[in-house]
Amino acid sequence: MAANSVFRHSYWDAVNVAVIPGQAVFFVLLARAYGALPTTTLLALLPVLYALALQNSGANHNHHHTPFFRSRRLNALTRMGFSLQGEPKTPHNIYHGHHHSTNRSWDHDSYLRIVGLRAPIRRQLSRFGLSFVEALGLRYFVLLVLLKRWPLERVAALASPADPELGRHVLGRVAQPAALRAATFDLGAWLGFRLLLCAIDWRFFFLYYVPANYLITSLRMGEDFMHHWGAADAFDVRRNAVSCYGKLYNWLTFNLGYHQEHHLRPTAHWLSLPSMTEGLPRDRRIVPFSHYVNVPLFYPRLAAEIARRAASQVGAAEAAASGSASTEVGSGAPGAAAAGHGE
Ligand SMILES: [Zn+2]
Numbered sequence: 476m477a478a479n480s481v482f483r484h485s486y487w488d489a490v491n492v493a494v495i496p497g498q499a500v501f502f503v504l505l506a507r508a509y510g511a512l513p514t515t516t517l518l519a520l521l522p523v524l525y526a527l528a529l530q531n532s533g534a535n536h537n538h539h540h541t542p543f544f545r546s547r548r549l550n551a552l553t554r555m556g557f558s559l560q561g562e563p564k565t566p567h568n569i570y571h572g573h574h575h576s577t578n579r580s581w582d583h584d585s586y587l588r589i590v591g592l593r594a595p596i597r598r599q600l601s602r603f604g605l606s607f608v609e610a611l612g613l614r615y616f617v618l619l620v621l622l623k624r625w626p627l628e629r630v631a632a633l634a635s636p637a638d639p640e641l642g643r644h645v646l647g648r649v650a651q652p653a654a655l656r657a658a659t660f661d662l663g664a665w666l667g668f669r670l671l672l673c674a675i676d677w678r679f680f681f682l683y684y685v686p687a688n689y690l691i692t693s694l695r696m697g698e699d700f701m702h703h704w705g706a707a708d709a710f711d712v713r714r715n716a717v718s719c720y721g722k723l724y725n726w727l728t729f730n731l732g733y734h735q736e737h738h739l740r741p742t743a744h745w746l747s748l749p750s751m752t753e754g755l756p757r758d759r760r761i762v763p764f765s766h767y768v769n770v771p772l773f774y775p776r777l778a779a780e781i782a783r784r785a786a787s788q789v790g791a792a793e794a795a796a797s798g799s800a801s802t803e804v805g806s807g808a809p810g811a812a813a814a815g816h817g818e
C-alpha cells in the first residue's frame with residue numbers, strides 16, 4: 476500500500492471514492508432517459524441497481540473503518556457522498572459499530588423475518604406505501620426533531636419497538652453533538668440528490684427509483700444474517716463470520732467478502748484482508764460466489780443440522796429444568812454460550 480499527503484492508507488482508496496461521482500452520474504442519466512426506456516429495460520436494470528447498492532455499501536464500509544483521507548473535511552465529504560445512495564450513512568455506520576461490538580449467533584434467526592416477509596401482508600403493504608411518504612426523508616426528519624425534544628427511551632421505543640435496547644444504543648450515539656451534526660449533513664446530501672432526481676423527472680423518482688430502492692433496501696436488511704449464518708462458532712472471533720472469496724463479488728464490493736478476516740481485525744485496510752486468510756482456521760465457514768447464497772434455502776442440510784442442534788438443546792434445557800438433566804447440559808446451549816462470551 477502506498478499512502479501520500481492526501482490518502483491516509485493507499486491511493487487505491489480513490490477507486491472507492493470514484494463510486495460517488497460514478498453512481499451520481501449514472502442515476503442522473505437514468506432519470507433523464509427514463510421517459511424513453513421500455514419497461515423491460517427498466518426491469519432488466521434492477522440487478523444492476525442492486526449491484527450498485529452493494530458497491531456503495533462496500534466502499535462506505537471501507538471508509539467507515541479506515542477513513543480514506545488525512546483531511547477530516549474530505550472524510551466528511553466522502554461520507555456525505557456515500558449518503559447520496561441508500562441511506563444517510565452516519566446512523567447506519569453507528570449501527571454497524573454496534574454489530575462489531577456484540578457477539579451473537581444468527582443461526583436461530585430467520586432471513587424471511589428480518590427482511591419483513593413473515594409479517595402479515597397488510598403490514599407489508601403499509602410498509603411499502605409508507606416508503607413513498609418517507610421518500611423525501613420524513614422519517615429521518617421526525618427522528619432528528621424527536622431526538623432533540625423527547626427522552627431517548629421514548630424515541631428508541633418508537634423507532635425500534637422490536638429491540639428498544641438496540642434503538643437506545645444507536646440513537647444515543649446519533650444524539651451526540653458531533654454525530655448529530657454529521658447525520659444532519661448526510662441527510663442534507665441524501666435529500667438534495669433525491670430532490671435533483673425528482674426535479675429531472677418526478678415520474679422516474681416516484682414510479683421507479685423509490686420502489687426499486689424499497690426492494691433493494693428490504694433484501695439488503697438480511698446482509699448481517701448472510702454474513703454470519705452457519706458460522707462455525709458464533710463466539711470465536713476467528714470463526715464467527717462467513718467469508719466468500721468470489722472474485723466478481725469482491726471486485727465489485729472492494730473485498731466485502733473477506734468478512735471473517737474483517738471481524739478478526741475491523742481496522743485492517745480492505746487491501747490487507749486477503750493476506751489475513753492464510754492465518755485463519757480451516758474449519759470456519761466459506762461460501763462460493765457471494766454472501767447472497769448463504770441462506771437456508773441453498774443449504775438445507777446445514778439448516779436441518781442447526782434445527783436439530785437447537786431442538787436437542789431445548790430438550791436438554793427442559794430436562795435440566797425438571798431436575799433430571801446431566802451436568803453436561805448448559806455448556807452447548809446458545810444462552811450459556813452468550814453469557815460465557817459476553818463478559
Ligand atoms: Zn459481520
Ligand SMILES: [Zn+2]
Nearest residue numbers: 536540571741
Ligand atoms: Zn465492519
